[in-house]
Every structure is written in C-alpha cells, then in structure tokens.
Amino acid sequence: MARKVELEMDGLAVADIAKALSGIESGTQVSLEGFLARKGAKSREIVFHATHFELTG
DSSP states (O other): OOOOOOOOOOOOOHHHHHHHHHHHHTTEEEEEEEEEEESSSTOOOEEEEEEEEEEEE
16 A cells, blocks of 8 residues: 655755755755764754755656
8 A cells, every 4th residue: 555655854965965955946856865863862853864866856
C-alpha cells in the first residue's frame, strides 16, 4: 500500500552545495540526498544535512 508522506525539518548545506542552493528561486522543487544527524550531541532534534541536490521542477 503506497502512502504519501510529508515532513518538515531543519536542513543544512555547506560549501558548494550551500552556494548552489542559495541561487535557486524560492518555491523551486529540488530532490535532495544527504543524511540525518542530531542538532547537537545531547539534542533530541534532527537536522537534514544535504550532500547532493538536483532540480526536479
């Protein structure tokens, strides 16, 4: 059974990825690849760290 899932979370990009993403117009759809990690060593919050992206729309 396929389900549609939507999720909001904080994201982080550094170096070349951050520079490239900063030039994209707000509202543009992108596909992101990366990993999840805690915001801090003792934090319960999770942050997505983008390591790759491509425009999808």
